[in-house]
Amino acid sequence: MLPYWRLSAYYFSYFAFVGAFAPYFTLYLQSLQLSATHIAILMSLMQLMRMLAPNLWGVLAERTGLPLPIVRVSAAMSLAGFSAFFFSTEFVVLFVAMAVMAFFWSAALPLVESVTFVHLGEQGHRYGSIRMWGSVGFIVATLALGHLLESMPIRGLLGVIAAILGAIFLCSLAVPAATPRPAGRDGGSFGATLRRPEVRALFGACLLMSAAHGALYVFYSIHVVELGYAKAFVGWLWTLGVVAEIAVFALMPRLMRRYGARDILLISFACAVLRFLLIGWGGENLGLLLFAQLLHGATFGAYHAAAIAVVNRWFPGRLQSHGQALYGSLSFGAGGMIGGLISGYTWDTIGPAWTYTLGSAFALAGLAWLALGWREDGRRLVDSA
Numbered sequence: 001m002l003p004y005w006r007l008s009a010y011y012f013s014y015f016a017f018v019g020a021f022a023p024y025f026t027l028y029l030q031s032l033q034l035s036a037t038h039i040a041i042l043m044s045l046m047q048l049m050r051m052l053a054p055n056l057w058g059v060l061a062e063r064t065g066l067p068l069p070i071v072r073v074s075a076a077m078s079l080a081g082f083s084a085f086f087f088s089t090e091f092v093v094l095f096v097a098m099a100v101m102a103f104f105w106s107a108a109l110p111l112v113e114s115v116t117f118v119h120l121g122e123q124g125h126r127y128g129s130i131r132m133w134g135s136v137g138f139i140v141a142t143l144a145l146g147h148l149l150e151s152m153p154i155r156g157l158l159g160v161i162a163a164i165l166g167a168i169f170l171c172s173l174a175v176p177a178a179t180p181r182p183a184g185r186d187g188g189s190f191g192a193t194l195r196r197p198e199v200r201a202l203f204g205a206c207l208l209m210s211a212a213h214g215a216l217y218v219f220y221s222i223h224v225v226e227l228g229y230a231k232a233f234v235g236w237l238w239t240l241g242v243v244a245e246i247a248v249f250a251l252m253p254r255l256m257r258r259y260g261a262r263d264i265l266l267i268s269f270a271c272a273v274l275r276f277l278l279i280g281w282g283g284e285n286l287g288l289l290l291f292a293q294l295l296h297g298a299t300f301g302a303y304h305a306a307a308i309a310v311v312n313r314w315f316p317g318r319l320q321s322h323g324q325a326l327y328g329s330l331s332f333g334a335g336g337m338i339g340g341l342i343s344g345y346t347w348d349t350i351g352p353a354w355t356y357t358l359g360s361a362f363a364l365a366g367l368a369w370l371a372l373g374w375r376e377d378g379r380r381l382v383d384s385a
Helices: 004-031 036-064 067-086 091-148 156-174 190-194 197-212 215-225 231-259 263-280 286-293 296-314 317-349 353-373 377-381
Strands: none
Touching: 004 036, 004 091, 004 156, 004 215, 004 231, 036 091, 036 215, 036 317, 067 091, 067 156, 067 263, 091 231, 091 296, 156 263, 156 286, 190 197, 190 317, 197 215, 197 263, 197 296, 197 317, 197 353, 215 231, 215 263, 215 286, 215 317, 215 353, 231 286, 231 296, 263 286, 263 296, 263 353, 286 296, 296 317, 317 353
16 A cells, blocks of 8 residues: 555655745844855855765665665764754864765655655656645644744754754654566666657757856845745745645646646746846835746746656566655756856856846746757656656
């Protein structure tokens, strides 16, 4: 039977960490009087490790056939690495602590994604209903912390994040193992799959999509606060985006059957072009700012659900862990690192508006690469078995 609630609990706690970390940890680093460049370097370590670690762990999981023990060890070591933040504010110590935490934390999700799809089997369309609980966890953490930080010292954020990392470890113990089915006629070598033009186009476009989001994940909260909005409102803005994401996840089975993955991805990239222009140039207008956050349902929700479904189909059987790891490392890893580091440099030189405009340019380049490099119909590629 599908361990729906145990998988959902893991996603809830995992993305509760993201909801506590992504919107607010830059505010903690800013409170230490770190420069924008230093903040970008520290935050980009998350993306750097998501580029390196998942492939290492994915290969290990593929060779041993034991992804869950790796997930559990990584959860424990993530907490151990983060604990160093309690004892020092020196940049070198912060750098090492972030690197250790990010190296182990980034190992887990691609492996859990592959385990989830094995449990789902022929019910792959139900992935969105499980992943949705991750979005709920994000919302709970973001809203609760947004209000807490109005009265709680920013350093209290460290204790909350540590507690969530502990919850991730406990939930990882509850996730049951799953045995992947033989690849059957979908079998093939990893290298042969990567040589397909549509695969290269997808991964390249995903890298650019994450680069487009670089300034959002590093500087969005700082940007909104500097525009004059309250910290609690920052939490509501992040929550609005994730509510839109949840709605899209719920609709994805219907959307995938009707439009196919390729068309959904193209629309998502087009929405990203618009979204970052609105954030950069229209942030002082509340209506535009709210509309831009609603577009998160497309620029992350629809984009990620469609991309991960395609990766799951293109990398079957024992290739699945490796394929999911490559998707995560190239997109959220390399792309996120590139976007984060560039935004750290441009934020103080050309300003927020042009930094977000550069994000739109990344999304536009990804749109062109995907449209030209993947010309086959997404419905046939995803739904064929």
